[in-house]
Amino acid sequence: MKALCWHGKGDIRCDTVPDPRIEDARDIILKVTSCAICGSDLHLMDGQMPTMEAGDVLGHEFMGEVVEVGxxxxxxxxxxxxxxxxxxxxxxxxxxxxxxxxxxxRSNRNGEMAAAQFGYPTAGLFGYSHLTGGYAGGQAEYVRVPMADVAPMLAPEGVDDESLLFLTDILPTGWQGAEHCEIKGGE
Ligand SMILES: [Zn+2]
Ligand SMILES: [Zn+2]
Structure with missing residues (x-):
């Protein structure tokens, strides 16, 4: 498949990489129908995130169609x-x-590494360095989604990708920020 891969600071390429495979009973494989570039992907492009490796597949904001399940x-x-x-x-x-x-x-395969860096382990994240588990991201034709029985959501029928895609990060992240600031409206 084709995927956007990190190769170093300012060096992101569209590479041909092996297709993802089911590795666990809780996995699904998606054919990606939409993905976004996050502001935090710029930190990766700028080389500010440690433990990126050449060939890592980027992308943590994506949705798609199920082609295989565990x-x-x-x-x-x-x-x-x-x-x-x-x-x-x-x-x-x-x-x-x-x-x-x-x-x-439990979801971050490299939780100890993350704890040493941040002071606590983070969850596993898609396409966001080996500190967050080294999971391949969704700026690709296909992606493996581990533990897919927990967080992933079924898209309602008749609602297009562009209306749903920002539920992957940007909308809930903004919502949480507003909650933390106790914004009530009118400020
Ligand atoms: Zn994001
Ligand atoms: Zn957990």
Whole structure:
């Protein structure tokens, strides 16, 4: 498949890379129908995020159509349109149960590395360095979505991609910022 890959500061290329495969029963594979470039992707392009490796597939804001599911997976089926939040969540750990999705204790394969860098482990994130798990992102034709039975959402019928895509990060991130600032309206 084709994917946007990081190769160094200011060097992002459209490469041919191996297609993603199901690795776990909780995985789905999406054919990406829409993706966005985040402001925080610029930090990667500018070389400000450590532990990026040449060939890493970028992109944490994407949605698509299910083309394959893990054995026994029931939440989605082939052909479903799915919107994928950028945090990967196990749904079972203490932080997930508290609703602290961004610090899931199980989804980041390199949690110890993240804890050394940030003081605490973050959740696994798509396309955002090896500190956040080294998961391939969705600026690609296909993407593997791990733990897809927790955070990903079924797209309602009749609602187009552009109306849903920003649920992956930008809209809820802005909402959370407004909540933290206790904005009530009129300020
Ligand atoms: Zn983003
Ligand atoms: Zn968790």
């Amino acid at each position: 054995p026994g997976f029931t939440k989605f089926k082939k052909g479903d349109r799915v919107v994928v939040p950028f945090n990967i969540n196990c749904g079972e750990c203490r932080q997930c149960r508290l609703g602290n999705w961004s610090v899931c204790e």
